[in-house]
Amino acid sequence: xxxxxxxxxxxxxxVEPNKIPPSEVxxxxxxxxxxxxxxxxxxxxxxxxxxxxxxxxxxxxALALSAQEFAWSRFLLQKLSSSNNPTTTTSSSSNGIRIQKxxxxxxxxxxxxxxxxxxxxxxxxxGGEEMNVEEMLGEIGNYIxxxxxxxxxLKSIVEDTT
Amino acid sequence: xxxxxxxxxSMSLSSMDxxxxxxLKWLQQQQQQVLSTTNASPELLQFHGTNNDELLQNTFxxxxxxxxxxxxxxxxxxxxxxxxxxxCISRTNSCQMDQADTVGxxxxxxxxxxxxxxxxxxxxxxxxxxxxxxxxxxxxxxETELNMKVKSNLSNTExxxxxxxxxxxxxxENQKLDYIHVRARRGQATDRHSLAERARREKISKKMKxxxxxxxxxxxxxxxxxxxDEIINYVQSLQRQxxxxxxxxxxxxxxxxxxxxxLSVKQFQAYFTNLPVVVASKPSLMVDAPLFPLDQQxxxxxxxxxxxxxxxxxxxxxxxxxxxxxxxxxSSLGFQY
Numbered sequence: 001x002x003x004x005x006x007x008x009x010x011x012x013x014x015v016e017p018n019k020i021p022p023s024e025v026x027x028x029x030x031x032x033x034x035x036x037x038x039x040x041x042x043x044x045x046x047x048x049x050x051x052x053x054x055x056x057x058x059x060x061x062a063l064a065l066s067a068q069e070f071a072w073s074r075f076l077l078q079k080l081s082s083s084n085n086p087t088t089t090t091s092s093s094s095n096g097i098r099i100q101k102x103x104x105x106x107x108x109x110x111x112x113x114x115x116x117x118x119x120x121x122x123x124x125x126x127g128g129e130e131m132n133v134e135e136m137l138g139e140i141g142n143y144i145x146x147x148x149x150x151x152x153x154l155k156s157i158v159e160d161t162t
Numbered sequence: 163x164x165x166x167x168x169x170x171x172s173m174s175l176s177s178m179d180x181x182x183x184x185x186l187k188w189l190q191q192q193q194q195q196v197l198s199t200t201n202a203s204p205e206l207l208q209f210h211g212t213n214n215d216e217l218l219q220n221t222f223x224x225x226x227x228x229x230x231x232x233x234x235x236x237x238x239x240x241x242x243x244x245x246x247x248x249x250c251i252s253r254t255n256s257c258q259m260d261q262a263d264t265v266g267x268x269x270x271x272x273x274x275x276x277x278x279x280x281x282x283x284x285x286x287x288x289x290x291x292x293x294x295x296x297x298x299x300x301x302x303x304x305e306t307e308l309n310m311k312v313k314s315n316l317s318n319t320e321x322x323x324x325x326x327x328x329x330x331x332x333x334x335e336n337q338k339l340d341y342i343h344v345r346a347r348r349g350q351a352t353d354r355h356s357l358a359e360r361a362r363r364e365k366i367s368k369k370m371k372x373x374x375x376x377x378x379x380x381x382x383x384x385x386x387x388x389x390x391d392e393i394i395n396y397v398q399s400l401q402r403q404x405x406x407x408x409x410x411x412x413x414x415x416x417x418x419x420x421x422x423x424x425l426s427v428k429q430f431q432a433y434f435t436n437l438p439v440v441v442a443s444k445p446s447l448m449v450d451a452p453l454f455p456l457d458q459q460x461x462x463x464x465x466x467x468x469x470x471x472x473x474x475x476x477x478x479x480x481x482x483x484x485x486x487x488x489x490x491x492x493s494s495l496g497f498q499y
Contacts, residue, residue, distance in 0.1 A: 055412035059404065110387065117390035124397045134362070137369035140393065141376055147400040154407035161414045 027149045029066035034058060035157065059154070067146045072139050075127025 037058045057080065064076040121136065122128035125143055128136050351357075370389060374380040377396045380389050 052409050052412040056405065056408045059408040113387050114390065117387060117394060121390065121394055124394065124401070134365050134369065137366065137373065140397070141373055144376055144397060144400065147397070147404060151400060151403045151407065154404060154411065158407055158410050158414060
């Protein structure tokens with residue numbers, strides 16, 4: 001009986017793929033990629049640092065692979081594949097930069113300020129520096145969306161295991 | 163220029179026959195001749211007007227001969243854009259417009275027509291091409307409206323003669339100012355660079371508005387700098403969250419095998435809660451479906467429940483049934499690495 005049900009599940013096909021909202025598509029892809037990958041990971045009890053890095057790598061990889069219609073995912077994939085040590089494209093570095101900029105640009109040129117912020121935003125987005133401003137603004141929109149969905153997916157995965 | 167026009171036409175007007183292309187070429191020539199013999203003075207504009215009237219008349223008659231191909235467009239073109247055009251032009255009438263405004267009006271309407279009927283969206287070298295497109299549109303599909311307007315306006319009032327003058331002015335402006343494809347507002351500079359700048363700025367502000375909707379809390383902040391700040395903060399916080407969660411996952415990973423089956427259920431619960439407020443979604447996640455004893459082997463098959471309604475899921479077996487009936491492709495999403 002269980003086996004039957006499992007088999008049934010495996011034979012499902014999508015009849016109207018276009019009508020699935022993209023957020024669902026993304027999240028589904030994401031979890032389907034990430035969870036098995038995490039399972040396959042050879043978790044080394046000793047070095048938690050390496051564990052974290054590989055997990056982060058898998059997380060980023062899953063993100064990039066689930067969102068392949070966007071430009072930034074290409075850049076993210078490049079970054080992931082090129083570097084053996086896939087450090088965060090994300091928080092630690094940009095934190096510092098933000099603080100510096102904050103203090104340094106008080107009474108300055110307003111347009112210059114906006115430019116600075118745009119550049120910062122570009123740094124946050126994978127591949128943002130290679131895009132021009134308009135393109136980047138558009139890509140940031142869907143990057144944000146995907147990040148949100150990713151956090152939801154990760155939260156649910158984490159909760160499932162606790 | 164004619165060659166480029168022809169090539170553009172052949173690409174974009176696949177449905178039209180050759181006769182139309184020839185006519186357009188002829189029109190182009192006509193208008194160029196007209197232009198070369200005049201400059202923009204009011205008296206000569208009348209000359210423009212009549213000339214264009216004739217041109218439009220001719221094309222109108224030719225157009226009628228075209229027949230069924232343009233049937234729907236033909237009738238469709240009249241109604242709404244007729245009023246729109248009238249509205250625009252009367253507005254511009256009252257405002258003592260300068261040249262660029264008429265250009266803007268014409269182009270705006272013709273652009274709408276373009277987006278409705280033609281589907282070319284190439285942005286490179288767009289300026290000349292869009293200009294040519296607008297000219298074509300004015301001639302081929304909007305021409306009937308123009309003609310109607312010209313005729314009706316001429317027959318109606320004195321002000322309408324002004325309208326036709328302005329329209330013809332605009333038509334000639336289309337010829338001259340080949341690269342304008344943005345609506346120029348009243349009193350603003352109309353040279354090429356500032357118009358391009360304005361177009362760019364408008365695009366950017368459109369995108370900023372979209373981002374404003376996306377990022378929570380952006381409405382309270384005014385000005386680009388503040389909004390950008392908010393966006394940056396938001397992206398950073400999202401990224402930090404992801405990192406934190408992945409760290410947690412790294413710690414928890416050995417226990418991943420257990421209780422993964424209801425993942426899909428919980429995901430969709432999360433969808434229906436407020437997305438950015440991820441914390442608030444936690445309680446709803448907790449209240450969820452019971453553990454499914456089914457998939458305790460390693461193979462995970464997260465086929466998806468129909469997301470249309472699921473505040474609670476009754477029985478595990480029932481939900482798996484619905485999953486199997488739900489229409490999502492599982493096989494295509496391989497584990498590609």
